[in-house]
Amino acid sequence: MSTATFFTPVQSGITLVEARMRSQADLDAHPDMAAALEQLLQAGGKRVRPTVVLLAGNMLGADRDKLVTLGAAVEMLHTATLVHDDLIDSSLLRRGMPTLNSKWSPAATVLTGDFLFARAASLAAEVNNIELMKKFAETLATIVNGELTQLFAAHGVISRENYYSRIYAKTASLFEMCALSAALIGSQDESIQAALKVYGYEVGMAFQIVDDVLDFSGEQHIVGKPLGSDLLQGLVTLPAIYYAEGHPDDPLVKLLARGHWQDEAKMMQLVASVRRSDAVQLALGEAAAHIERALEALSIFPFSVEREALADLARYILDRRI
Numbered sequence: 001m002s003t004a005t006f007f008t009p010v011q012s013g014i015t016l017v018e019a020r021m022r023s024q025a026d027l028d029a030h031p032d033m034a035a036a037l038e039q040l041l042q043a044g045g046k047r048v049r050p051t052v053v054l055l056a057g058n059m060l061g062a063d064r065d066k067l068v069t070l071g072a073a074v075e076m077l078h079t080a081t082l083v084h085d086d087l088i089d090s091s092l093l094r095r096g097m098p099t100l101n102s103k104w105s106p107a108a109t110v111l112t113g114d115f116l117f118a119r120a121a122s123l124a125a126e127v128n129n130i131e132l133m134k135k136f137a138e139t140l141a142t143i144v145n146g147e148l149t150q151l152f153a154a155h156g157v158i159s160r161e162n163y164y165s166r167i168y169a170k171t172a173s174l175f176e177m178c179a180l181s182a183a184l185i186g187s188q189d190e191s192i193q194a195a196l197k198v199y200g201y202e203v204g205m206a207f208q209i210v211d212d213v214l215d216f217s218g219e220q221h222i223v224g225k226p227l228g229s230d231l232l233q234g235l236v237t238l239p240a241i242y243y244a245e246g247h248p249d250d251p252l253v254k255l256l257a258r259g260h261w262q263d264e265a266k267m268m269q270l271v272a273s274v275r276r277s278d279a280v281q282l283a284l285g286e287a288a289a290h291i292e293r294a295l296e297a298l299s300i301f302p303f304s305v306e307r308e309a310l311a312d313l314a315r316y317i318l319d320r321r322i
Contacts, residue, residue: 006313009305010054013068017050020072024119036100036112040079043097050075051313052178052203056196059306060186066127067185073123073136074178080116081143083109088147089233132184139177142169155234156259158244163237164205171211172204179203195297199310202294206317209287212237216271217280228271234261238286240270242279284318291318 007014021041025034050071057067085091086099087109101109117140124136146169154166179200183193215230216239230237236244236256244253252270261267274280294314301307 006055006309006316007051009309010051010058013054013058013064013071014047014050016068017047017054017071017075020068020123021076024072024076024123029115032108033112033115036104037116039097039100040083040116045075045079047075048207048313049078049174049178052175052200052310053182055306055310055313056179056182056199057186059301059304059310060183060192062182062186067182069123069126070132070181070185073120073127074174074181076116076120076123077136077140078174080113080120083113083116085147087113088151127181127185129181129184132181135177135181135184139173142173146170146173150235154236156236156256156261158236158241158253158257160241163241167205167208167212168201171208172201175204175207176200191300195300198297199294199314202290202297203314203317206287206290206294206314209238209283209290210317210320213239213280213283213287215239216274228268228274231256231261231271231274232264232267234259238283239274239279242282243270243274243277246277246279247273288318291315 018041022038025037029037053071053074054067057070058064083100087101087106091099091101100112104112121136121140124133127133146166149169150166154162176197177200179196180193183196187193212230215237216228231240234256240256244250244256247253250270250273252266252273255261255263255266256270291314295311298307298311298314
C-alpha cells in the first residue's frame with residue numbers, strides 16, 4: 001500500500017509542520033544546536049504522528065494553525081526521545097545517517113534532547129488548551145518512565161504484562177496523545193474524544209508490535225540494524241514471547257529466562273528459532289487485531305477523506321517493511 005493514500009490530504013500541512021519545527025532553532029538557540037536540529041530534520045522520518053494530528057483534526061474541522069503547532073510539538077517530542085534513545089542504546093546510525101551521539105559527547109547529546117523537549121512543550125502551550133497540555137506532560141512522563149523500566153526491569157523478562165506496558169509507554173502513548181489532542185482542539189464531544197483516543201492507542205500498539213516483528217523478519221539492510229537486536233539486548237518482544245510460550249522446554253528459552261541473554265551466539269540461535277517458528281505470524285495476528293479495533297473506533301465518524309486516510313494509515317502499519 002502506498003503511503004500517499006494517507007499523506008496526500010495533509011501534505012501541505014506537513015510542510016508547515018516542518019517549517020514550524022525549523023523555526024524553533026531561530027529562538028536564541030546555540031549555533032551548534034541549530035545545526036543539530038537541521039540534521040535531525042534532514043534525517044527525515046515519515047511524520048506519521050503529525051499526520052495523525054492533522055487528519056484527525058481536519059476531520060473535526062479544527063483550527064489549522066493550532067493543528068500545525070500541535071503537529072510540530074509532537075514531532076519534536078518524538079525526535080527528542082530518539083536523540084536520548086540513540087544515546088542510551090549507543091546507536092551510531094538512524095535511518096542510515098549518523099546519530100548525534102556518534103559525533104557529540106554524551107553531555108551535548110543529552111542537552112540537545114532536553115532542548116527539543118523544552119521547545120516541544122513550548123509549542124504545545126501555544127495551542128492554549130489546558131487539557132491538552134496536561135495530556136502532553138503526562139505522555140512525556142509515561143515515555144520517560146517506560147525507558148527507566150526498560151533499563152532496570154525488562155532485560156530477560158518473558159512477560160506479556162511487562163511487554164504491553166513497555167510498548168504502550170514507548171510508542172502507543174504518543175499515538176494516543178496525538179489523536180486525543182487533535183480531538184481536544186476540534187470537539188467538545190467526549191464520545192468523539194474517546195473514539196480518537198482508542199484509535200491512537202490501537203494504532204500505536206500495532207505500530208510497535210510490527211516494529212518488533214520486523215526485528216526478526218525484516219531485511220537487515222532495510223531495517224537498518226542487525227536482526228534480533230532487541231533480543232541481543234535482553235529485550236523480549238512479542239515474537240519471542242510467543243516462541244517461549246510454545247517452546248517452554250527449549251534450552252535457549254531457559255537460558256534467556258535465567259538472564260544469560262549476553263551470550264550473543266546462543267541468542268542468535270534463539271533468533272533463528274523464532275524466525276523458523278510460527279511466532280512471527282502469531283504476533284502479526286495480534287497487531288492485526290489492534291488495527292481492527294482502530295478501524296472500529298473510526299466507524300462513529302461520517303465518511304470523509306480524512307476518515308478514510310486514517311483508516312488507510314492504520315492498514316498501512318501492517319504492510320510496512322521499515
